[in-house]
Amino acid sequence: MSQLIKTAEDIEGMRIAGRLAAEVLEMIGPHVVPGTSTGRLDSLCHDYIVGVQQATPAPLNYGGGGGRIPFPKSICTSVNHVVCHGIPSDSKVLKDGDIINIDVTVIKNGYHGDTSKMFVVGKGSILAERLIRVTQEALYKSLALVRPGCRLGDIGHAIQKHAEANRFSVVRDFCGHGIGKVFHEEPQVLHYGQPGTGMELMAGMTFTIEPMINAGTFHTKVLPDGWTAVTKDHKLSAQWEHTILVTPTGTEILTARKEEDFRFLAT
Numbered sequence: 329m330s331q332l333i334k335t336a337e338d339i340e341g342m343r344i345a346g347r348l349a350a351e352v353l354e355m356i357g358p359h360v361v362p363g364t365s366t367g368r369l370d371s372l373c374h375d376y377i378v379g380v381q382q383a384t385p386a387p388l389n390y391g392g393g394g395g396r397i398p399f400p401k402s403i404c405t406s407v408n409h410v411v412c413h414g415i416p417s418d419s420k421v422l423k424d425g426d427i428i429n430i431d432v433t434v435i436k437n438g439y440h441g442d443t444s445k446m447f448v449v450g451k452g453s454i455l456a457e458r459l460i461r462v463t464q465e466a467l468y469k470s471l472a473l474v475r476p477g478c479r480l481g482d483i484g485h486a487i488q489k490h491a492e493a494n495r496f497s498v499v500r501d502f503c504g505h506g507i508g509k510v511f512h513e514e515p516q517v518l519h520y521g522q523p524g525t526g527m528e529l530m531a532g533m534t535f536t537i538e539p540m541i542n543a544g545t546f547h548t549k550v551l552p553d554g555w556t557a558v559t560k561d562h563k564l565s566a567q568w569e570h571t572i573l574v575t576p577t578g579t580e581i582l583t584a585r586k587e588e589d590f591r592f593l594a595t
């Protein structure tokens with residue numbers, strides 16, 4: 329069962345799962361270099377999650393049923409024009425100038441931590457670097473708004489405004505989500521919208537914000553593998569994701585990495 333407001337015990341479990349997910353991204357960074365395959369990144373993350381963290385990679389075999397193909401790997405690796413849900417493969421070898429989103433979700437003691445970040449392989453183009461930066465800025469601008477009384481439309485609007493001010497577009501086909509003992513639960517967290525609309529945030533809610541921003545139009549399509557979402561125009565896409573808790577005064581970033589500075593937040 330999914331539940332909107334988490335208990336103190338749930339929150340402690342979410343802190344642990346969130347930290348583990350962040351630590352996987354910290355671990356994998358040095359391995360994201362030209363010549364490495366996304367299949368190798370997957371197996372390194374899988375072994376770390378299972379062997380070191382004694383946790384479970386949530387994507388592995390996720391989302392089957394109803395005729396759908398379950399996700400076959402332990403992380404998502406989305407390269408260049410792949411928007412999200414890229415399937416790692418030994419034949420997908422990273423080359424200089426590629427950009428890649430690595431999306432990690434771990435389950436520890438029944439709780440989920442879900443987070444992703446962008447990496448540049450070698451040296452990226454000016455456009456790629458700008459798209460990645462603007463997407464992270466959009467996530468951070470939304471995080472700065474989170475507190476009780478803020479509404480989901482305020483979050484979506486902040487992201488959309490920053491993306492479009494930079495002549496990029498916001499993907500509509502995928503959204504953030506409530507998270508806890510259930511991977512994807514209510515509410516849906518859209519990355520576009522109108523201020524003052526949508527659900528009002530309450531202390532104890534845990535959800536993800538995970539904007540996907542495109543260099544071209546926002547349209548996407550899913551490849552015949554049933555998972556890989558790509559931009560229709562084959563232009564670049566970037567994404568950053570955190571799992572967060574709404575606190576009485578602001579937000580706690582459950583998947584914060586050491587490299588991040590969150591002094592701009594309300595609390």
Ligand code: MF3
Pocket residue numbers: 386387388390391399403404413431432433442536538555569
């Ligand atoms: N981690 C993704 C998210 O942010 C979901 C991946 S589901 C998978 O919600 F099956 F593709 F792994």
Ligand code: CO
Pocket residue numbers: 442504505536538569
């Ligand atoms: Co997510």
Ligand code: CO
Pocket residue numbers: 431432433442443444538569
């Ligand atoms: Co994710």
